[in-house]
Amino acid sequence: MxxxxxxxxxxxxxCLTFDYTSTLKNFSYYSQMSRFYKKPVLLTSKMSMxxxxxxxxxxxxxxxxxxxxxxxxxxxxxxKQLLRKKGYMLREERFYSSEGEKFDFxxxxxxxxLACQKYPCEQDLKVVELPTPEExxxxxxxxxxxxxxxxxxxxxxPKYRKFLALFSNGQFIVSDEYCFNSKTxxxxxxxxxxxxxxxxxxxxxxxxxxxxxEAIYAYAQKFDWFISEEEHIAKWHxxxxxxxxxxDAIKMNMYIDELLRNNECLxxxxxxxxxxxxxxxxxxxxxxxSLIVDENISELLREDIRxxxxxxFPNLSITLKTVPSPYIPEIYLWLLTRQKTxxxxxxxxxxxxxxxxxxxxxxxxxxxxxxxxxxxxFETWDKIEQITETQARYLLNLEKSNLKTSEFWGIDYIxxxxxxxxx
Numbered sequence: 001m002x003x004x005x006x007x008x009x010x011x012x013x014x015c016l017t018f019d020y021t022s023t024l025k026n027f028s029y030y031s032q033m034s035r036f037y038k039k040p041v042l043l044t045s046k047m048s049m050x051x052x053x054x055x056x057x058x059x060x061x062x063x064x065x066x067x068x069x070x071x072x073x074x075x076x077x078x079x080k081q082l083l084r085k086k087g088y089m090l091r092e093e094r095f096y097s098s099e100g101e102k103f104d105f106x107x108x109x110x111x112x113x114l115a116c117q118k119y120p121c122e123q124d125l126k127v128v129e130l131p132t133p134e135e136x137x138x139x140x141x142x143x144x145x146x147x148x149x150x151x152x153x154x155x156x157x158p159k160y161r162k163f164l165a166l167f168s169n170g171q172f173i174v175s176d177e178y179c180f181n182s183k184t185x186x187x188x189x190x191x192x193x194x195x196x197x198x199x200x201x202x203x204x205x206x207x208x209x210x211x212x213x214e215a216i217y218a219y220a221q222k223f224d225w226f227i228s229e230e231e232h233i234a235k236w237h238x239x240x241x242x243x244x245x246x247x248d249a250i251k252m253n254m255y256i257d258e259l260l261r262n263n264e265c266l267x268x269x270x271x272x273x274x275x276x277x278x279x280x281x282x283x284x285x286x287x288x289x290s291l292i293v294d295e296n297i298s299e300l301l302r303e304d305i306r307x308x309x310x311x312x313f314p315n316l317s318i319t320l321k322t323v324p325s326p327y328i329p330e331i332y333l334w335l336l337t338r339q340k341t342x343x344x345x346x347x348x349x350x351x352x353x354x355x356x357x358x359x360x361x362x363x364x365x366x367x368x369x370x371x372x373x374x375x376x377x378f379e380t381w382d383k384i385e386q387i388t389e390t391q392a393r394y395l396l397n398l399e400k401s402n403l404k405t406s407e408f409w410g411i412d413y414i415x416x417x418x419x420x421x422x423x
Contacts, residue, residue: 001103001107001110001111006110006111006114009060009064009066009111010114010115010118012060012062012064013060013061013062013063013064014047014060014061014119015047015048015058015059015060015111015112015115016047016048016049016050016059016060016061016088017048017050017051017052017055017057017058017059018045018047018048018051018055018058018111018112018115018116019048019051019052019055019109019112019204020044020045020047020048020051020112020115020116020119020121020124022055022109022112022113022116023113023116023117025116025121026116026121029121029122029125030043030121030125031181033125033127037127039129039130040129040130040208040209040212041127041128041129041130042127042128042130042206042208043125043126043127044126044128044204044206045119045124045125045126046119046123046124046125046126047115047119047124048115048119048124048204050079050082050083050203051203051204052202052203052204053172053194053202053203053204053205054194054202055068055105055108055109055111055112056068056070056071056072056075056105056108057071057076057079057108058108058111058112059079059083059088061088062091063088063089063090063091063092064091064092064094065080065090065092065093065094066094066103066107066108066111067093067094067095067103068103068104068105068107068108069095069103069104070104070105071095072198072199074199075198075199075200075201076093078168078170078200078201079170079201082169082170082201085143085169130208130212133209133211133212133214133215134215134219136208136212136215136216137212137215137216137218137219138219140165140167140171140173140216140219141219141220141223143169145167145168145169145171146167146168146223146225147165147166147167147168147216147217147220147226148166148167148168148200149161149164149165149166150165150216150217150220150226150227150232151225151226151227152225152226152227152231152232152235153225155239156197157236158229158232158233158236160193161217161229161232162175162213163175163177163178163185163189163210163213164178164190164193164205164213165213165216165217166193166197166200166202169201169203170200170201170202170203171203171206172194172202172203172204172205172206173205173206173208173212173213173216174190174205174206174207174208174213175207175208175209175210175212175213176207176208176209176210177210178190178207179207182377183376183377183398184376184377184378184387184391184395185391185394186275186277186390186391186394188275188280190205192280217229240325240326241326242326248324252324252326252327252330255323255327256327256330256331256334259286259290259292259331260331260334260335260338263286263287263288263290264286264287264339265284265285265286265287265331265335265338265339266285266286266287266313267283267284267285268332268335268339268340268341268342268345268389268393269342269345269393269396270393270396270397270400271285271309271312271313272308272309272312273312273400275394275397275401277390277393277394277397278328278332278393279332279389279390279393281297281301281305282294282296282297282325282328283297283305283328284328284331284332285309285313285318287316289316289317289318289319290319290321291305291306291309291318291319291320291321292321292322292323292327292328292331293305293320293321293322293323293328294322294323294324294325294327294328295322295323295324295325296325297322302320302322306318306320332389336389341389341392342389342392342393342396343387343388343389343392345392345396346384346387346392346395346396346399347384349396349399350372350376350384353368353372353375353414354368354369354372355368356414356415357371357372357414357415357418360412360415361415361418369381371418371421371422372414374421375414375417375418375421376395
């Protein structure tokens with residue numbers, strides 16, 4: 001898209017879908033404001049009332065809809081329905097530029113960045129104080145909106161009910177424990193959800209306290225499309241896992257039993273120098289060189305994983321083997337009783353930090369424990385006992401990154417964080 005085309009779009013209408021945090025200035029401003037407000041609030045854009053979680057298209061209030069080549073027809077259909085419900089017209093739908101080239105994500109981002117300049121964030125910021133959880137939940141179900149993540153008509157993994165809710169009008173509500181700068185939860189879980197379930201419309205995620213998510217599912221029980229969490233889990237396992245006594249399950253168990261015999265898993269803690277843990281990339285690496293990968297992973301990604309692991313373990317002769325999707329999570333379940341878990345490794349790390357603070361600063365064990373808890377983002381030790389293996393891998397990833405940064409600057413990370421904690 002040329003600069004002239006961009007300019008003309010904004011001369012003829014205002015963009016109602018732009019990403020209001022797409023520039024560094026806006027991202028920093030919204031991040032700063034989110035820390036400024038003490039009460040639970042939603043920070044949004046006055047102009048971008050239909051801001052999207054992922055900008056695959058943009059709508060202007062003069063009726064122009066500009067679409068990326070990657071925009072999915074079923075998502076566009078949902079968005080058009082939303083426009084009609086809200087009383088907005090659709091005059092023209094553009095998939096091609098004047099030069100006959102399809103618009104791509106670069107063009108979509110350029111629209112957002114120009115919009116951020118046109119509508120200054122200081123004036124465009126909209127602050128909405130959250131009502132009670134019950135009032136918030138009730139409002140979401142107006143106009144017969146369906147909560148897809150609690151609907152028996154949809155095929156969505158039940159684990160997401162713990163921290164998000166997606167509605168038929170595109171409203172996307174997420175626990176603030178999963179925000180970008182979270183100390184305890186992997187924000188990429190939210191991205192994974194929208195990437196996995198591409199057929200739905202996603203308006204910009206609204207981050208709220210966890211009890212607001214719980215209120216949504218409590219209110220959803222009123223509707224005939226609702227499925228309880230217990231039923232949801234049972235239905236998911238019935239469809240997506242092998243029946244326990246089936247030939248497939250027996251074959252899988254025999255495979256894993258043979259694989260783990262006198263073999264150590266090297267990916268219980270993410271071995272790669274990035275935040276893409278084995279849970280997300282769907283692989284398991286073993287000391288005998290076996291690299292077990294989900295068969296649904298693309299060949300290109302498989303080779304990327306193999307290449308990166310070969311760089312980390314140059315003396316390991318890696319053999320790539322593909323398996324059906326249920327194998328990978330089952331392998332990690334078996335490992336819980338076979339070798340040290342990621343959670344145990346994380347708890348050991350916290351205990352090392354406590355001892356380090358005691359020795360370096362000559363403080364009591366209780367004070368060191370409380371400091372390490374606060375630094376790590378947990379309220380109590382009981383909360384740490386409740387973390388999953390996936391979460392532990394993420395937390396260890398964070399620690400690896402923090403330690404790398406502190407080593408670069410030549411500082412003692414935990415002592416530095418303790419001083420910040422004490423103010």
